[in-house]
Amino acid sequence: MSLLRITDLRASLGGRSVLNGVSLAIGAGEFVGLIGPNGAGKTTLLRAILGLTASSGVIELDGRATSAMSARERARLVSYLPQEREIAWPVSVRRLVELGRAPHLPAFARVSAADVDAVDRAIQRMEIGAFANRPATELSGGEKARVVIARALAQEAPLMLADEPTAGLDPAHQISLMRVFSGLAQEGGSVVACLHDLGLAARWCTRLVLLDAGTIAADGAPGAVLSPDRLRDVYNIEAFIKEGAGGMIVHPLDLANR
Template identity: 60%
Template sequence: MTLLSVSSLDVSLGSKPVLDGVSLTVEAGEFVGLIGPNGAGKSTLLRSIVGLVPSAGAIEIDGSRAADMTARQRAAKIAYLAQDRDIAWDVPVEMVVALGRAPHRPAFAALGATDRMAIDEAMRRMEVDTFRERPATELSGGERARVLIARALAQETPLLLADEPAAGLDPHHQIALMRLFANLAAEGRSTIASLHDLGLAARWCSRLLLLDRGRLVADGPPQAVLTPERVREIYGVTAFFGEADGRRFVQPLDLVGDGQPQR
């Protein structure tokens, strides 16, 4: 089942072209890593899919034209986790996570049993259930990140878009998050996660999309996308490549030459 189809997507911010002819599809049961250097267009791609950035081209979400969908209809199909981890409201963690249920119930309606089960499960999976009553504004940066991921999980959508979800997390919670996304894929749901950590991307994602200067330059399994030549050319670094437990791993080592990507 195709959850997302993007065809010839172009985006400009002001007078600056950011995305140029990007096309891709995402099927049910995929954990897709969106990688590329700073400024490649990763965040813009995710934002354009959920309708936060004007774009030219075609986007279909679960078989429906995104342009014909209301914001509520999109939110029932796609959960979006932004880079911004700020929580401005002095409310309990559980209330923040409960916001993920908004697309599934009428405005101002009380939470039902199904909502509470989804909220509890999301908090458990992100290991934030032990401080459900704490004010969200008193959390550390990593704790806030996990609460906002839990909010996206509580939305229970077929597709999750996550912009740098591992940023600010310690190694334990980074790996736990990657395991979670892999488990979601096994359940038939899909995730597109923007990642700067090539090691996490190579080891945990079933597929990688590599953006460079607004173009999709590679799409495939990690071992095909993350090659020494491509890492050197796109990122301007050398890296150590290996395998552990049948999975590829990549560890950047040093800059190439003067440290500039080799164009």
């Protein structure tokens, strides 16, 4: 059974059609890179899955239609990392990460030992223990990004949706995050991440889904999706593509000559 199944998903924003009949299934153990040019519909797709953007079609999580789920039920199955990483309240980093446990707690309940363990694992994975007791509002942009990711990890949902998760991270922490997502997939969870860095997507994702103008232009292993001709057609770029010892190397070089 798929963790996520989407059938004929359609959505419009401001009277403009953004998703045009997208159908997709995500199974356990997948790290899926959702790629495509600006305006292709990537963010809208993630938001539609979560019910944050109005849409038509069928969306199922763990075999159940999301239309029949409460927000809490949905949050136990899927976590979400949005593009926006602003932190408004000066709570401690640890307290902010603890908020990821909210779907698992009854109203006004204290965190349990299992919740503490989940928070500790998330803090360790994102390497933020050194400033776990600092107010989150006093952190740098990159540090805030890592804290918000840790909050999503602490939720421990079987599926994570991440919108441009590497934005604001330096190269070392981008790679560290790709390792985290790859580890989640190896443990049986699944991650769907919108990525603009084709090099990271090619090297770390087990599967790529290429969106173009609201439809799926390609879906498969990175080597099958990221062909020179397809990058010219969809992105209008020329790219260096090579198989390396650790996976594919993809580096955009210039605009395609047309």
